[in-house]
Amino acid sequence: MFKTSLLKQASRAATAARPASIASRAIPSVVCSRGLSTSQALRRTEDEKDDLPQEKGEHVGTHSRTDNRIAIPFDEETQPEQKPVQGRGAFHFKRTLASFSLEGKTGIVTGGARGLGLVMSQALVVSGASVAIVDLNKDEAVKQADILMKQFRDENPGAENVPLVTGHYCNVADPDSVNSVIEEVIAKHGKIDNLVTSAGFTENFDAIAYPYDRIKKLWGVNVDGTYLFATGVARHLMERKSPGSMVFIGSMSGAIVNVPQPQAPYNASKAAVRHLGRSFAVEWAHAGIRVNCIEPGYMLTALTEHILNENPELGQKWTSLIPQGKMGRPSDLMGPVAFLCSDASGYMTGAELRVDGGYTCT
Numbered sequence: 001m002f003k004t005s006l007l008k009q010a011s012r013a014a015t016a017a018r019p020a021s022i023a024s025r026a027i028p029s030v031v032c033s034r035g036l037s038t039s040q041a042l043r044r045t046e047d048e049k050d051d052l053p054q055e056k057g058e059h060v061g062t063h064s065r066t067d068n069r070i071a072i073p074f075d076e077e078t079q080p081e082q083k084p085v086q087g088r089g090a091f092h093f094k095r096t097l098a099s100f101s102l103e104g105k106t107g108i109v110t111g112g113a114r115g116l117g118l119v120m121s122q123a124l125v126v127s128g129a130s131v132a133i134v135d136l137n138k139d140e141a142v143k144q145a146d147i148l149m150k151q152f153r154d155e156n157p158g159a160e161n162v163p164l165v166t167g168h169y170c171n172v173a174d175p176d177s178v179n180s181v182i183e184e185v186i187a188k189h190g191k192i193d194n195l196v197t198s199a200g201f202t203e204n205f206d207a208i209a210y211p212y213d214r215i216k217k218l219w220g221v222n223v224d225g226t227y228l229f230a231t232g233v234a235r236h237l238m239e240r241k242s243p244g245s246m247v248f249i250g251s252m253s254g255a256i257v258n259v260p261q262p263q264a265p266y267n268a269s270k271a272a273v274r275h276l277g278r279s280f281a282v283e284w285a286h287a288g289i290r291v292n293c294i295e296p297g298y299m300l301t302a303l304t305e306h307i308l309n310e311n312p313e314l315g316q317k318w319t320s321l322i323p324q325g326k327m328g329r330p331s332d333l334m335g336p337v338a339f340l341c342s343d344a345s346g347y348m349t350g351a352e353l354r355v356d357g358g359y360t361c362t
């Protein structure tokens with residue numbers, strides 16, 4: 001089997017190494033709009049394609065295809081609770097750049113009651129920022145806000161400046177809800193300097209069977225939610241004539257197509273988030289507002305852990321495709337989010353930070 005495949009590769013290489021015959025039958029090289037010339041040697045006519053050895057067998061393409069039998073709906077009611085990570089805060093005396101500190105800043109984290117949003121909220125608090133956690137689940141947001149403040153006090157005994165952490169209700173897909181929570185946060189905290197948009201969800205259905213109302217809901221949260229929050233906070237920063245930094249939580253799915261689970265609307269939503277970030281970065285650079293995007297790979301949150309417990313073969317498939325050989329932990333996003341919110345990333349805007357264990361490199 002292995003030998004056959006080697007033979008096929010050798011045969012294919014030999015076919016590709018026939019520049020004279022290919023050139024003689026090739027379409028003339030063309031210049032595309034970016035001024036790059038396509039190579040004649042790489043072009044083949046339809047006849048030559050037929051000359052290529054045909055790959056046959058069950059293995060062909062199986063590692064890079066979606067499987068339309070996988071269907072995982074998202075259910076707001078049954079989300080597991082996420083615990084803040086332990087041992088990441090505390091007062092320390094290791095030297096680092098002062099520009100990494102977020103002391104004196106106030107951030108909003110959407111979807112901060114659970115999962116990645118909660119741990120990123122914690123990263124901002126540990127770095128000295130006050131944080132407003134906004135979420136559909138207000139009770140959980142308020143509970144986690146109290147836990148983060150208590151944790152800060154425990155880890156920094158005698159600290160004079162204890163960040164204020166508050167929890168708020170918001171449906172990020174609803175413009176009225178977004179505007180009213182932004183006012184509520186400004187009333188409580190006095191200002192907003194940073195925004196992290198983590199509210200979002202994914203679900204899996206074969207594209208043709210995907211219920212349209214669910215697609216609209218997903219795009220409403222993932223895309224409209226990012227748009228509405230970003231513009232609301234940008235308006236506030238411009239009125240205050242203050243610089244600020246926003247971090248959109250996209251996904252590697254905005255750049256690649258995950259396999260085997262089908263999730264076309266989610267992938268498209270994250271591509272939209274990515275390009276919204278770049279568009280706002282350009283549009284608001286004059287006002288000193290930076291917009292960058294973090295694109296996580298497969299992260300092991302309470303929710304993904306729950307999904308993988310029910311579908312263990314999915315986890316095996318995913319990790320087999322990650323060069324680092326493991327899923328990311330939510331705490332892997334603490335450094336990136338604090339960095340992008342801080343002045344240490346002052347000349348970065350419109351950038352994308354992939355945190356995916358190398359997934360998108362292969």
Ligand SMILES: NC(=O)c1ccc[n+]([C@@H]2O[C@H](COP(=O)([O-])OP(=O)(O)OC[C@H]3O[C@@H](n4cnc5c(N)ncnc54)[C@H](O)[C@@H]3O)[C@@H](O)[C@H]2O)c1
Pocket residue numbers: 079110111112113114115116117134135136137170171172173197198199200201202221225249250251252295296297298299300301303304
């Ligand atoms: N977990 C991963 O592997 C992973 C990978 C790449 C990107 N992401 C992205 O990271 C973000 C966070 O994902 P997570 O895994 O932490 O999810 P999660 O479900 O654990 O947390 C999402 C939070 O958003 C809140 N939320 C959902 N809809 C909302 C709405 N309409 N308004 C306000 N809040 C709402 C939920 O209540 C929840 O607290 C999402 O945008 C997701 O697409 C996650």
